[in-house]
Amino acid sequence: MMRFMFAALLWLIALETVGVTSAETPDELTVLTKQCKSGDASGCFSLGLMYDVGKGVTQDSVKAVEFYRKACDGQYAAGYFQLGLMYDKGKGVTQDYFKAVELFQKACDGQDASGCIGLGVEYAVGHGVRQSVEDALTFYGKACDLKDANGCKFYAELKAGKK
Numbered sequence: 001m002m003r004f005m006f007a008a009l010l011w012l013i014a015l016e017t018v019g020v021t022s023a024e025t026p027d028e029l030t031v032l033t034k035q036c037k038s039g040d041a042s043g044c045f046s047l048g049l050m051y052d053v054g055k056g057v058t059q060d061s062v063k064a065v066e067f068y069r070k071a072c073d074g075q076y077a078a079g080y081f082q083l084g085l086m087y088d089k090g091k092g093v094t095q096d097y098f099k100a101v102e103l104f105q106k107a108c109d110g111q112d113a114s115g116c117i118g119l120g121v122e123y124a125v126g127h128g129v130r131q132s133v134e135d136a137l138t139f140y141g142k143a144c145d146l147k148d149a150n151g152c153k154f155y156a157e158l159k160a161g162k163k
Helices: 002-016 026-037 041-053 061-073 077-089 097-109 113-125 133-145 149-162
Strands: none
Touching: 026 041, 041 061, 041 077, 061 077, 077 097, 077 113, 097 113, 097 133, 113 133, 113 149, 133 149
16 A cells, blocks of 8 residues: 555656646647757657647657657656656556666766656555665655655655654
8 A cells, every 4th residue: 555655746746746847738738849849858858748748749658768768868856756756657668667766876976856756655655675664764864955846755655654
């Protein structure tokens, strides 16, 4: 049950970012496509989000992965997180917890709090890493230090349950 709760929370965190950066009109889709083609990692990331959830385009997990990879090529930290989620869930790629952990680490190293939370979740449930409450607390704490309310909440909840 706890494993499901953490996975659900991680997915909800990812979806919170969608409304902020995805295109709403065909003109915005055109602009983002041009940005991505010119090497703008944030444009590629936004296109990935659009295809991931089907906002303004037909939902397509394989295309989402393609655009998230391009965002990662541009060292876009949030792109690492979103691509990590795709590997964690097996959306558009073969499920691979080890790859998800690698990508969450890159996101966290890039100061993306969601990436730190993703690592915390993986350590809490033991996906792709040895299960470790201490390591989960470390990464939730880093997310909290990055001013992420969910990171602080998960840290406090795990710490309280650790007694």
